[in-house]
Amino acid sequence: MSFQGYLRRDGRKGIRNVVAVAYLVECAHHVARRIVDHCDDPDVHLIGFPGCYPNEYALRMMKALTTHPNVGAVLLVSLGCESFNREALAAHVAASARPVETIVIQKAGGTRRATDLGVITAKAMKQNIADTAVRVPMQLSELVVGTICGGSDGTSGITANPAVGRAFDRLVAAGATCIFEETGEMIGCEGPMAVRASTPEVGEAIVASIAKAETYYRAMGFGSFAPGNAEGGLSSQEEKSAGAYVKSGSSSIVGVIKPAEIPEVPGLYLLDVVPDGAPKFGFPNISDNAEIVELMACGAHLTLFTTGRGSVVGSAIAPVIKVTGNPETYRRMSEDMDVNAGRILEGESDLGEVADEIVALVEAVAGGQLTRSEDLGHREFILTYKSFEPSGPGCFPRGA
Amino acid sequence: MKRLQAAPVLLLHPTDNVLVCCRAVRAGERFDISPDEALHVLQDTELGHKLARRALAAGEKVIKYGAPIGSMTAAVQAGGWIHLHNMKSDYIGAHTRAARVDAT
Numbered sequence: 001m002s003f004q005g006y007l008r009r010d011g012r013k014g015i016r017n018v019v020a021v022a023y024l025v026e027c028a029h030h031v032a033r034r035i036v037d038h039c040d041d042p043d044v045h046l047i048g049f050p051g052c053y054p055n056e057y058a059l060r061m062m063k064a065l066t067t068h069p070n071v072g073a074v075l076l077v078s079l080g081c082e083s084f085n086r087e088a089l090a091a092h093v094a095a096s097a098r099p100v101e102t103i104v105i106q107k108a109g110g111t112r113r114a115t116d117l118g119v120i121t122a123k124a125m126k127q128n129i130a131d132t133a134v135r136v137p138m139q140l141s142e143l144v145v146g147t148i149c150g151g152s153d154g155t156s157g158i159t160a161n162p163a164v165g166r167a168f169d170r171l172v173a174a175g176a177t178c179i180f181e182e183t184g185e186m187i188g189c190e191g192p193m194a195v196r197a198s199t200p201e202v203g204e205a206i207v208a209s210i211a212k213a214e215t216y217y218r219a220m221g222f223g224s225f226a227p228g229n230a231e232g233g234l235s236s237q238e239e240k241s242a243g244a245y246v247k248s249g250s251s252s253i254v255g256v257i258k259p260a261e262i263p264e265v266p267g268l269y270l271l272d273v274v275p276d277g278a279p280k281f282g283f284p285n286i287s288d289n290a291e292i293v294e295l296m297a298c299g300a301h302l303t304l305f306t307t308g309r310g311s312v313v314g315s316a317i318a319p320v321i322k323v324t325g326n327p328e329t330y331r332r333m334s335e336d337m338d339v340n341a342g343r344i345l346e347g348e349s350d351l352g353e354v355a356d357e358i359v360a361l362v363e364a365v366a367g368g369q370l371t372r373s374e375d376l377g378h379r380e381f382i383l384t385y386k387s388f389e390p391s392g393p394g395c396f397p398r399g400a
Numbered sequence: 401m402k403r404l405q406a407a408p409v410l411l412l413h414p415t416d417n418v419l420v421c422c423r424a425v426r427a428g429e430r431f432d433i434s435p436d437e438a439l440h441v442l443q444d445t446e447l448g449h450k451l452a453r454r455a456l457a458a459g460e461k462v463i464k465y466g467a468p469i470g471s472m473t474a475a476v477q478a479g480g481w482i483h484l485h486n487m488k489s490d491y492i493g494a495h496t497r498a499a500r501v502d503a504t
Contacts, residue, residue: 154421187491230483233420233449235488236487237491238470239470242464308448326448345410
């Protein structure tokens with residue numbers, strides 16, 4: 001079965017046709033947000049980086065995000081004096097043959113003039129990419145699908161997460177690229193995970209990434225374990241880990257990638273989100289959307305988000321499909337949930353049926369159906385400081 | 401195949417020493433886990449939380465999914481609730497609401 005995608009001039013295919021309005025320092029955030037608000041268009045999205053100090057990771061991430069296959073055009077909003085390399089970013093977007101414009105607030109003459117100019121520019125860009133869109137058939141095998149869990153509880157690891165794991169198995173079997181992440185939530189699972197590696201080098205990279213995560217989180221003083229996890233019945237990091245790990249399903253793990261590294265061949269990948277080197281800049285992912293942003297920077301067209309307690313978030317650029325494992329959460333927050341895996345607990349369904357429903361929904365959403373969070377207007381985005389070394393040879397397979 | 405299970409708890413792996421509640425259970429409830437194994441609930445326990453399948457001593461590993469998820473810090477009787485008050489991680493501490501920052 002195929003659906004209609006958007007062919008980009010760099011050859012990649014997207015499932016949405018978005019204008020990304022990107023602020024390049026917090027000082028430009030207000031103007032960028034006003035531009036997006038005034039456009040009042042579900043396909044004009046706000047992204048950005050708040051820091052004024054230079055950071056290679058942030059530039060690499062913004063390059064990957066502004067040339068994401070769901071993005072058709074880009075408007076950069078700069079204050080003017082920040083250190084972000086706006087010329088390099090604009091040149092990167094232009095090289096992908098996307099329309100790109102930069103508004104510098106200090107040159108435009110302040111808030112009002114920059115906002116007015118931005119609204120005109122963003123609206124014209126939206127019209128342009130809608131008029132010139134090249135729709136092409138797209139297969140499941142051309143999709144990149146990420147998964148993340150947020151607000152996990154004692155149901156997540158026995159319903160929503162294994163159901164997503166089975167859906168991942170089906171997507172990988174169909175030739176898709178699937179990415180799971182948050183090595184800090186895999187602490188304790190490194191042994192069984194390394195056994196699934198497609199090569200010894202990938203196995204070593206898996207073990208090393210988890211050891212790095214444990215060291216890093218120890219230095220931070222907390223594991224990736226929120227109060228709500230405990231209230232939902234989880235008692236330890238490794239219990240949460242075991243439940244989170246099953247989202248990966250049972251396919252062979254063909255590579256370990258880092259943020260903004262885009263898989264070149266299909267298969268299942270682990271995304272190592274914990275920074276390299278001595279711990280600095282604080283927690284690796286300060287909230288769930290930071291992880292979604294990193295999945296998108298690796299090319300994820302959409303994300304499967306499992307939740308027990310009931311997260312409501314969506315994302316800019318790429319749709320989020322919400323799967324709850326808790327039947328009580330579903331009853332309380334059904335408007336926010338795309339899939340009720342909690343019915344497994346009540347004996348009304350099983351993992352296979354829910355996995356089928358998830359795969360069918362992935363196809364429908366890829367074909368344009370709005371997710372609950374998209375429909376409710378969720379367009380969250382967060383990007384903070386990090387530092388990474390590039391992945392070494394052997395960490396993931398390279399394309400021809 | 402639909403799951404037809406009378407007991408409101410799940411045994412996720414045969415070697416597990418905990419059971420997971422599929423709904424909130426109340427002290428005094430009794431049910432069969434298998435034809436030759438019954439459980440008597442000692443405390444009210446919420447959906448998603450764990451009950452001891454058998455008596456566990458302090459220091460014993462807690463086994464869920466067939467894997468250790470921490471160690472008991474106090475003894476528990478069969479049918480008792482297992483959580484942060486009587487078990488801990490073998491890896492890294494959890495931050496609970498009790499650890500919340502109070503900026504005054």
